[in-house]
Amino acid sequence: MRPLRPASLAAPVLGILLALVPLVAGRNITLLNLGFFTFLYVAQGLAWNILGGYAGYVSFGYAAFFGLGAYTTALLWLAGWPPVLTYPVAGLVAAAFSLVVGGPTLRLVGPYFSIATIGVGEAMRILMLNLDRITGGASGLNLPTTVPSKTWFYYAALVFAALAFGVAAWVRGSRFGLGLAALRMDQEAAESLGVRTAVFKNLAHVTSAVLVGACGGLYATYLQYVHPDTVFSFTESISLVLIALIGGLGTLWGPILGAGVFYAVQDYLQTSYPTFHLLAYGVLLIFILLFEPKGLAGLVGRAWRRTRGGAPPPRAAAGAGVEMAGPGRPGAGGPA
Amino acid sequence: MFTAQNLLSVGVAALLTAGLYAVMSYGLAIIYGVMKVINLSNAGFLMLGAFMTLVYFQAWHLDPLAGAFVNLPVFFVAGWLVYRGLVRRVMTSLPLASLLMLFALWLVLQNLALAIWGADDQSIITAYTYKALSVFGFRIPVTRLLVFGVALLVLGILHYVLGHTYVGKALRATVQDPQASLLVGIDTDRISAVAFGLGTAFAGFAGSLLTLLFSFTPDFGGAFQLKSFTIIVLGGLENFAGVTVGAAILAFVESFAVLFMKASLQNVIAYALLVIVLIVMPGGVAQLWSRNRS
Amino acid sequence: MSAALVLDHVTKRFGGLVAVHDVAVEIAAGQITGLIGPNGAGKTTLFRMISGGTRPSAGRVLFQGREITGWSPHAVCRGGLCGTYQLVRPFPDLTVLENVTVGAAFGGSGRLGGRTPRAEAEEVLEFTGLAARRDVPASALTLAQRKRLEVARALATRPSVLLLDEVLAGLTPAESQQAVALVRRIRDRGVTIVMIEHVMRAVMDLSDRVLVLNYGRLIADGPPAVVTSDPQVIEAYLGPRLEDP
Numbered sequence: 001m002r003p004l005r006p007a008s009l010a011a012p013v014l015g016i017l018l019a020l021v022p023l024v025a026g027r028n029i030t031l032l033n034l035g036f037f038t039f040l041y042v043a044q045g046l047a048w049n050i051l052g053g054y055a056g057y058v059s060f061g062y063a064a065f066f067g068l069g070a071y072t073t074a075l076l077w078l079a080g081w082p083p084v085l086t087y088p089v090a091g092l093v094a095a096a097f098s099l100v101v102g103g104p105t106l107r108l109v110g111p112y113f114s115i116a117t118i119g120v121g122e123a124m125r126i127l128m129l130n131l132d133r134i135t136g137g138a139s140g141l142n143l144p145t146t147v148p149s150k151t152w153f154y155y156a157a158l159v160f161a162a163l164a165f166g167v168a169a170w171v172r173g174s175r176f177g178l179g180l181a182a183l184r185m186d187q188e189a190a191e192s193l194g195v196r197t198a199v200f201k202n203l204a205h206v207t208s209a210v211l212v213g214a215c216g217g218l219y220a221t222y223l224q225y226v227h228p229d230t231v232f233s234f235t236e237s238i239s240l241v242l243i244a245l246i247g248g249l250g251t252l253w254g255p256i257l258g259a260g261v262f263y264a265v266q267d268y269l270q271t272s273y274p275t276f277h278l279l280a281y282g283v284l285l286i287f288i289l290l291f292e293p294k295g296l297a298g299l300v301g302r303a304w305r306r307t308r309g310g311a312p313p314p315r316a317a318a319g320a321g322v323e324m325a326g327p328g329r330p331g332a333g334g335p336a
Numbered sequence: 337m338f339t340a341q342n343l344l345s346v347g348v349a350a351l352l353t354a355g356l357y358a359v360m361s362y363g364l365a366i367i368y369g370v371m372k373v374i375n376l377s378n379a380g381f382l383m384l385g386a387f388m389t390l391v392y393f394q395a396w397h398l399d400p401l402a403g404a405f406v407n408l409p410v411f412f413v414a415g416w417l418v419y420r421g422l423v424r425r426v427m428t429s430l431p432l433a434s435l436l437m438l439f440a441l442w443l444v445l446q447n448l449a450l451a452i453w454g455a456d457d458q459s460i461i462t463a464y465t466y467k468a469l470s471v472f473g474f475r476i477p478v479t480r481l482l483v484f485g486v487a488l489l490v491l492g493i494l495h496y497v498l499g500h501t502y503v504g505k506a507l508r509a510t511v512q513d514p515q516a517s518l519l520v521g522i523d524t525d526r527i528s529a530v531a532f533g534l535g536t537a538f539a540g541f542a543g544s545l546l547t548l549l550f551s552f553t554p555d556f557g558g559a560f561q562l563k564s565f566t567i568i569v570l571g572g573l574e575n576f577a578g579v580t581v582g583a584a585i586l587a588f589v590e591s592f593a594v595l596f597m598k599a600s601l602q603n604v605i606a607y608a609l610l611v612i613v614l615i616v617m618p619g620g621v622a623q624l625w626s627r628n629r630s
Numbered sequence: 631m632s633a634a635l636v637l638d639h640v641t642k643r644f645g646g647l648v649a650v651h652d653v654a655v656e657i658a659a660g661q662i663t664g665l666i667g668p669n670g671a672g673k674t675t676l677f678r679m680i681s682g683g684t685r686p687s688a689g690r691v692l693f694q695g696r697e698i699t700g701w702s703p704h705a706v707c708r709g710g711l712c713g714t715y716q717l718v719r720p721f722p723d724l725t726v727l728e729n730v731t732v733g734a735a736f737g738g739s740g741r742l743g744g745r746t747p748r749a750e751a752e753e754v755l756e757f758t759g760l761a762a763r764r765d766v767p768a769s770a771l772t773l774a775q776r777k778r779l780e781v782a783r784a785l786a787t788r789p790s791v792l793l794l795d796e797v798l799a800g801l802t803p804a805e806s807q808q809a810v811a812l813v814r815r816i817r818d819r820g821v822t823i824v825m826i827e828h829v830m831r832a833v834m835d836l837s838d839r840v841l842v843l844n845y846g847r848l849i850a851d852g853p854p855a856v857v858t859s860d861p862q863v864i865e866a867y868l869g870p871r872l873e874d875p
Binding site for chain 2: 056058104105107108110111112114115116118119120122123126127129130234238241245275276278279281282283285286289290293
Binding site for chain 1: 681682683702703704707708712713715719720721722723724728731732733735736737738739747783784787
């Protein structure tokens, strides 16, 4: 549909370089950890962006998918499944939930959808906390200790990130992506031109949920422990929102840039309590909303254009920045 | 379990809670009504209100109730500044931008509080924290009565202001029709600043009241905020009187639900109600009311 | 000539207000039918009931013999009936070409006769004279260009029936002339057109038949010259005759 921009050919190159890192850096655990978590955030950020950036529905409740994926893997693993086989199932479980929840909530207009997702995410966490027979409740679940090496996890996460990138890039260039962009900018107009907005919104939701669910499963394997307050936490949900917004909502590279620094900053700023990095990100987000809605990707784009000596600005990307249509009523724009 | 005595006492508890919920939610309702902005930083100011009260208490032995009234002007100014400095600049973009801006502000406030006060539970113990009064045969904690009384007082003042002062009428006019308000000479920018200031003031005020009833951490604003949303959606998003109705509904549903389910699941009720009402009845109770009239 | 569109006693009530009252009319295929009436007469509401934005309170809408009452807008569009908006709604951050491609790729899906949506879009851009602007973001267009884009988008869905809602509003005389010529060219392609218009000259020039709506009721139906001298129509626009002193 729309030709892939030349810049996205940089992605495979980057991927290969990253794959070579463990061979060069040896068994540096810190580096492997950094890689694992960063790639996991990249994957989730890219996935989230499909609904949040391309379709324009900002969800604050993706921890529900992450958590469901984590617990699916945990329970299947405890039942004897090899973890790798559980990842697709984890994704599917998250996808199924996204249909159940998305069906009704995606009919709400932008801000109301966002509020509803906060409710859904938190409700899931509390429910899971209370279902202690299944989830281990407040003590969590301990998982088997025979796990692959950190190097394996590094590559597994890299594969997930690559997969998510592939999906995101494909969506952007496809008819599906065009439809999402149209419905993001003006849902009623898109509908009147033949775009099945309800189907597309839910499809975007499901696609991103599958990826995030699978990531949850990988995370559970890595940590060998799941607890509702970690995998279903609001912090997890807002991390994805921040990654995409700071990186550049709706851009292809935005989540990569956002996630690229996210974990590193989080790790670096770890002081006496674990969420200090959120303060930095909150401030950063304020600046971005005031000055550069296209986030880091926008800044990079501007710098790039300047070095190329005033090349014409790129074609309007399908989904750049915080620009979404939304009248002031919760109900979606439908029959008056 | 379901004796009349029990049910009545639950009912009384619900009523008292409703007063608190109403005060907590009015701030949100005013800001939404006037500016059509969903103020996610409400939770942050709620929490800050509580912590400021703690500061007053620790530094000057100021009773939380007095602290609540001190917070009113302080938080009004804070809200005014937030509107002028942050919100106004993104309001020309579309609704989601302001939502995200206020979300970012919430993050900042919450984590600042964590940095300053840490994550420990805080509570304010006064001479009357553990006292209870016998009212018509029910033992009611003094704190609950005080909170309810103060809430009623403030709601009464708000009602007067909305109904009988220029500012109040201008606020209501802007809620009903921003364009017409402009035409009749109302400075909607100023009114928005007032609304945001008022909304923040209410949040700070409610936060103080909450310290009388609960212990608090920097995280505690979130659950209350969602309940506030549920309340204003239940009541009908642009209907001020509806907030009281919504507060009552939620308080009663929550209180009576405890008879059937685990207390730890109580918040799920608010969340579930929020999602359900948004989808099924977005105009809230007010929608039912207007449908009956036509 | 067969009826492309049939409105069978279509009514719309909003609470106590009857916006459209019992409109029954058959639109012939291949013609240009004008829909006129004072402001608030219910014209746009009528359009919305046809295109799926609003559900009729009573009555049926038939398109090429099939009942489409209550169909969702995307289904109606895919079926071959497309409308434009009175206040134009381009996709602001998409280019002109991308805007039109949306129409071709979705509304026209399956009916492009083997052409890719993009190729169809390019052809429509040529036809409507927007080809020079194909890579410009829609937000950078003038009003006249946006109106043309609106029409082009709808045209890319390969409609059998096109509903045009005040495409001439806000245009200068020169721009209006071009727009009128475009409408004729579209009709010559075989598309049935129903157009809401206030610019009387255009209505007289273009329409084969004129329908007049007033307070939701159809008060006149016939060739332009006849309708515009109908005393009821004149009264609807100008009010009752003053009594002689």
